[in-house]
Amino acid sequence: MKYRHALLIVILIIIADQALKIFVKTHFCNGDDVKLIGTWARMHFIENEGMAYGLKISESVVGKIILSSFRLVAVVFGFYLLKRLITKGYAKGVIICGSLILAGALGNLIDSLFYGLIFTDSPFSCFSGNYDNLSGMMAGHNKTAVAHFCSFGSGYGKFLQGKVVDMLYFPLVDFNMPKGVPFLGGKNFVFFEPVFNIADAAISVGVVTLVLFQKSLLHKKSSENVAIPQI
Numbered sequence: 001m002k003y004r005h006a007l008l009i010v011i012l013i014i015i016a017d018q019a020l021k022i023f024v025k026t027h028f029c030n031g032d033d034v035k036l037i038g039t040w041a042r043m044h045f046i047e048n049e050g051m052a053y054g055l056k057i058s059e060s061v062v063g064k065i066i067l068s069s070f071r072l073v074a075v076v077f078g079f080y081l082l083k084r085l086i087t088k089g090y091a092k093g094v095i096i097c098g099s100l101i102l103a104g105a106l107g108n109l110i111d112s113l114f115y116g117l118i119f120t121d122s123p124f125s126c127f128s129g130n131y132d133n134l135s136g137m138m139a140g141h142n143k144t145a146v147a148h149f150c151s152f153g154s155g156y157g158k159f160l161q162g163k164v165v166d167m168l169y170f171p172l173v174d175f176n177m178p179k180g181v182p183f184l185g186g187k188n189f190v191f192f193e194p195v196f197n198i199a200d201a202a203i204s205v206g207v208v209t210l211v212l213f214q215k216s217l218l219h220k221k222s223s224e225n226v227a228i229p230q231i
Helices: 003-027 061-087 092-118 134-140 198-212
Strands: 033-037 041-048 164-169 173-176 188-191
Touching: 003 041, 003 061, 003 092, 003 164, 003 198, 061 092, 092 164, 092 198, 164 198
Parallel strands: none
Antiparallel strands: 033 041, 041 164, 173 188
16 A cells, blocks of 8 residues: 555545534534434534543643644654654554554644634533424524634634534443332433544544554565555
8 A cells, every 4th residue: 555545545534534523613612412313313513622532631731732743743753753654554444544644643633733722712601492494594693603613813712722622422232220120310421422533433433443454464574565555
């Protein structure tokens, strides 16, 4: 697999990820929930200052800057590592998984680096609500309550302090635990509860595939078949 093919995978995922994020950021109020398929496949707009699926290392601005800086270093190293894997002749599956992970990291890094500089804020609003479909939300929305592009540097935050846009929500199972269950009786149980984005999904698919199929993926091609990658 050539390096340019891996880069194409990264670029396509970044385009899809950023296109959906920008649409949601500029059309949804923070907290809006729109049904896509029944009640188990929804778009639910939230923003987070942490890692994938809303995980955080700290509530402080310093924690956010550290996380964004770590993402930046990881992405730069990721491009180097991806090219090394291709040069050493690793299997196509490894390269694809590496491309997915790199694309996901870069997708969320873009939010962290620039969204605070180019967008106004999306605070939780009294205008947010639950909708049966996207057209219904668009028709009745107050456009002054959603974020919009602004001149570079005049947004809601500084460099490295942007919030990651999440919107994909799949509560496949949602029920109240029987009262007789110890500790959890009567409490609501939801699976899958985290809200995520395309970048998060790309990282998860890449990592899970490598873990599940590592024996068949993590090997090099025979030396006679290894060729110097072309850019």
